Amino acid sequence: MRLEIRHLELVVEIAEAGSLRRAAARLHLSQPAVTTQLKRIEEFVGGALFIRSADGVVPTHTGTELVRDARNLVRQFAALQRTARANAQREAGAPVKVGGIPAQQFSLLVNALTARLPRREVTSRTIRETGTLTALLASGELDIAVMRAFPGFPLTPPEGVEHRLLLREPFFIGVSRRHALADRGRVDLADLADEKWVMPDPDDSGMNEYFARVCASAGFDQRIAHLTNEAHVAFALTAEDRGICLLYPIGTARDGLAMLSLAGTPLHRELVLAWRTDSPLATLVDELCADVRREYLALVEAAPFYRKWWHGGGAGFALP
Template structure:
């Protein structure tokens, strides 16, 4: 007997449930039939995949090696089926928070030329709900661990991390601290701050980070409704503001903090809107776009080079950055 995709799905379900009876119930076949199929599968692979006991089943040493391979086979088959089901002339409504740069839309349309890409700027707090309701097929969502997590309660939604986005200090270009390579907490004393309005997703992140930097009693000049408003105030009134790189603009200077924290940029999509293969393509093109944007900031490349845990997905800058490339986010 040759191993087929349906066999991989059976083994994957047994492993996931830890029980032959539960797996049979989920697959929708009688348990004796499932047990018989498992015996044929084990004969085909040359040994037992599970140890049976009263409490359920657990993988054998052979199973520990083979089951992940079978699970990968099932996943690849799902991706092929889903990709084949995507209508190449369909419309994909794609949301980004606060501001959608035309260059990002151009990159997305170049990557998926046969899909009518409709971009839409949305409120960060509404991103997941908008995708869940089907008003958008996919959206970029920002989050930070337990402070502002992404919670997907709908099984029809999926997510994938695009990048970890460092939170730095935004300053006017001519500010005395603007040329520093890195800033310590003590150097933040005495600054005037631009904060973020309570309804903005970044507000609790900002409070958490500044409290940790000893700036609980900071002087706040203005509470902005978004990143670009905050950057405008930084530029015009000489104040400082925390911002992830995706919130910074080219007319301010962003300086790394000694204890850098990260937000995460995540792609959330509805499984009915696009396949996992298309989602992977989206993640890749947005990731490359992000790093091209990040490298347009002075000092980013040297800061990244000093890290001991550079993310594995960081591309080669020589293939991304050109003299006139400074896309916005």
């Protein structure tokens, strides 16, 4: 024979009951069955585990040590069963809760999860604030999220949350088609020293501080004339030559704008996948990252300006 979890459970029950009769009752077995099983266990370990008396049983030295270790293993096995059942229930029925910044990678992640887990509902919500996304992951309100990070402002995931870099995405610059630089296609950041900027409101990601630092390192102070979180407002202001704006390389129509890339890619963001380690999704991270990257590359190919940047050396910068 070999020791199994049921043997350990029997030994623990005998020690806790203090007699073979009481242990048999607790285990819903006959006393002879308990006695026979105990003898087989003692033969296997090579010595007595209990001293029998008229008052019951007392563990021997060997029995005391075995009971101690067996009790720990039984508890661990019970915890393992609870975790496995909870994960199975979550896999079978509970919705996958996805969060993230409003970016292409977010929708691609939702698509990837829907394809990978066709029998599970996928729910999602977009959230700009890094702190809110982190808190929702920590609390279990989200299973997985797409987050952003900027150089000098790293993410600090809480315990139980891991993260992985998906890709680095460049910022391009939008200018009015009437702008003197509109036909250049590519400029140095220093060429924008005299420009007014349209920027989103500062938030806890550090993006605005990051932009200011990079502009300062290029030799000028960034002059922000307009603050808005609405892309259509930023584009309208830029199209009327009220300022220049940042552009993500893949996005909605930008009528009236010309797109510029920056030499050396001084402005970029990191797109990061973050997930709870106790989520069943943790085992799918490699596949999900591959799915998102593959679909993202298809979007790159469909965006002429970005495609040119990507194949002109940008791919080596973008992909970790």
